[in-house]
Amino acid sequence: MFDNWQLSSQYPTLFAVSRPVWVNTARPLPPSGARMDEVPLFVRSEGLLVEPRMPGHLIAWLRRSDGSWIAVVEVELFSANRRSRTTATLWLPAGDVSPDDEQSA
Template sequence: MWIDMTAAGLTDGFTPANTVPLRVRTSGARLEQHMQGWQHAWLQSSQGRWWAVVSVRVTSANEQSHASIPLTVAAGSIRPAELVTTKDES
């Protein structure tokens, strides 16, 4: 599952590196526009809109820590990962 983190509200564009303290750049959570995650459920609101209940594994920039973050995102902000298939050797 691929999750559009911009649509989820977790990335908001580029921040120049010189405006972020070095401590944050080296140990802060690395969030990218599209991240791989896992879908756990669908949720339909009383207005009829569909939401996906997902989780994303986030790693720090220095790869010393990680966390699995649960999110509820609009259905349009997710897409299935491409399946990898092997060629039949018939």
């Protein structure tokens, strides 16, 4: 993913990591606000299930030009009936990621 990122030894801006984390998905992927009784049953069962807080895997920290950090996180996503799944790579503000102390211990 970062094959073309020039690494600086004096002022590093990229740190590759591998760590389980919790991801606050409520801000980058907010709920639609639709009433569940108005959504067709096949959509509710086969659509992508996004919870407000989900487990993920932190793969990198990348420093922005304004000095803040972005967490690069992979999250495994499932359909509500768990028959379908995909992995999403999310680029999130540092505040939307927290350590998963239970898994990393």
